[in-house]
Amino acid sequence: MKLENYVEGRWVASRGEGRALINPVTGEEVARADASGIDMQAAMNFARTRGVKALQGLSFKARGQLLKSIADTLSANCDKYGQIARINSGNTLLDAAIDIDGGIGTLKYVARLASSLDSSSGDARIILEPGQDQLAKEPVFFARHIWTSRPGIAVQVNAYNFPSWGMWEKVAMAMLAGVPSITKPATATAWLAHEMVRDVIAAKILPEGALSLVCGGGEALIEALQPMDSLAFTGSAATGEMLRGHANI
Numbered sequence: 001m002k003l004e005n006y007v008e009g010r011w012v013a014s015r016g017e018g019r020a021l022i023n024p025v026t027g028e029e030v031a032r033a034d035a036s037g038i039d040m041q042a043a044m045n046f047a048r049t050r051g052v053k054a055l056q057g058l059s060f061k062a063r064g065q066l067l068k069s070i071a072d073t074l075s076a077n078c079d080k081y082g083q084i085a086r087i088n089s090g091n092t093l094l095d096a097a098i099d100i101d102g103g104i105g106t107l108k109y110v111a112r113l114a115s116s117l118d119s120s121s122g123d124a125r126i127i128l129e130p131g132q133d134q135l136a137k138e139p140v141f142f143a144r145h146i147w148t149s150r151p152g153i154a155v156q157v158n159a160y161n162f163p164s165w166g167m168w169e170k171v172a173m174a175m176l177a178g179v180p181s182i183t184k185p186a187t188a189t190a191w192l193a194h195e196m197v198r199d200v201i202a203a204k205i206l207p208e209g210a211l212s213l214v215c216g217g218g219e220a221l222i223e224a225l226q227p228m229d230s231l232a233f234t235g236s237a238a239t240g241e242m243l244r245g246h247a248n249i
Contacts, residue, residue: 003033003194006201006213007043007182009050014038018216019187024090031088033190035216041224043212044182047153048226051180051209056149059123063176064114069205070168071107074100077199081164081192088191089163102165103196110172125149125178149178152228155221157243159234160186163193170232171211179230180210184218186235222246 002018004011018034055063074081078100085096117127127147135141154174158166163185171181185193197213200206214221225231225248233243243249 001031003031003190003215005035005038005215006197006211007038007040008046008212009208011198011201012038014216021088021188021191023087031191033187033194033215035214035218035220038214038220040214040220043214044153044155044221044224044226044229047180047182047209047212048151049209051153051207051211052149052151052178053209054207055175055180055210056125056178058178059125060114060117060127060176061123063178064111066206066210067107067111067114067172067175069203070200071104071111073200073203073205074104074107074196077196078104081195084192084195085163085189089161089189099162099164100192102162103168104164106165106169107172110176114176150228150230152226152230153180153182155218155225155229155231156181156183157218157231157233157235157239158183158185158193159236160189162234163189163191164196166234167193167196174232175210180212182212182214182221184214184221187216190215223248225249 002013004013014034015037016034018032020029021031021033023030081100082093082096085091085099086093129145132142132144135143156170167183167185171183174181194213194215233240
C-alpha cells in the first residue's frame with residue numbers, strides 16, 4: 001500500500017517509491033509514503049485562498065461544530081485505528097487507545113471551548129477583550145486587544161510516537177482560530193494519520209482547503225512558507241535545529 005497525499009481538495013499519489021513503513025515487531029513492510037512530485041506551492045496557495053476564506057467566514061461556534069463532527073467520525077472508527085497502530089507502531093491496544101482517544105478528546109475539548117467563546121460574544125468571528133491599557137503617562141493613548149484570524153496557513157510537522165494526538169491537537173487549535181492546516185505526520189508511523197484524515201474527508205465534514213495532508217518528506221513545505229504562515233513542530237532536537245536554521249524560517 002502506498003499512502004497518498006491530500007492536497008488541493010483531492011487525493012494525489014507521489015511519483016517516487018518513497019520510504020517504507022515497517023511493522024516494528026515483525027520487520028515486515030506495511031506501506032510506503034512519499035511526497036515527491038507534489039506541487040507544494042500550489043497546495044499551500046489552495047489552502048490560503050479556499051481554506052482561509054471558508055474558515056474565516058464561520059463563527060467560533062460553527063468552527064467548533066466542525067471539530068465535534070471530526071471527533072464523532074473518528075470515534076466511529078476507533079477499532080480500525082487501534083489495529084493500524086498495532087501494526088505500524090508496534091503499540092499494544094491500550095497504548096494505541098491513549099493516542100487515539102487523546103486526539104479525539106482534544107477535538108471535543110476545543111469544540112466545547114468554541115461554544116464558550118460564542119456564549120460570551122454572540123455568534124462571533126472576532127473577540128474584543130474587555131478593558132484597555134494606557135500606553136502613556138497621560139491618559140491620551142490607549143490600546144485594546146482584538147482576537148482575530150491571521151491571513152495565512154498552519155504547517156504542522158508531527159512526531160512519530162503520537163500520530164493521532166499530535167496531529168489533532170494542532171489541527172483543532174488552528175481550526176478554532178480560522179486557520180487552515182497542512183499536517184505532515186512523521187513518515188515512519190504515517191499510516192494512522194493518513195487513515196484518519198481519509199475518513200474525515202470521506203465524511204465531507206470540512207470545507208475545501210481547511211485540511212491537507214502530506215505523507216513523506218516535508219522540505220518543500222518549509223520552502224513554500226510565506227510571511228503570514230506559521231510552522232508548528234513536535235519531534236527531535238536535531239530536526240528542530242534543522243528547521244530553525246532553514247533560510248525560509
